[in-house]
Amino acid sequence: MRNIDKIVVHCSAGNMNDSAADIVRFHTSPASRGGRGWNTPGYHYFIDKVGNISQLVSEDRISNGVKGHNANAINICYAGGVDQESFKIPMDTRTDAQKVALISLIRSLRVKYPQAIVYGHCDFAAKACPSFDAKNEYKNL
Helix, strand or coil: CCCCCEEEEEECCCCCCCCHHHHHHHHHCCHHHCCCCCCCCCCCEEECCCCCEEECCCCCCCCCCCCCCHHHEEEEEECCCECCCCCCCECCCCCHHHHHHHHHHHHHHHHHCCCCEEEEHHHCCCCCCCCCCHHHHCCCC
16 A cells, blocks of 8 residues: 555646546557657546546556655646636636535545645646645645
């Protein structure tokens, strides 16, 4: 069993209409076809714009969310996180349903992994992801 000490929140930095299947396809398709070419998706969980939570990777497996931290992390992603016209400007686009789903999922993960601290991807990399201060927002969960 993995020793989970991090729960990392991400945004897809893409279209809010993306589905879990879209995310898996992007991460696992070859780079020659516009994908990342990874063997495993970047996130354990994905939350679409209406708040549906999809498990993309089993918690006992490592996902590709944060380079250098994946062995001990559960990675969660919500659809969006950028303006929906240019897809370039970081923006907290979480819907109310996504906010509720994130809180629910993080609470359930904290029960399983009480030692885990919630972070945003930006706490480990020079990125805006997840486009809000996840560490501060979820510090009391």
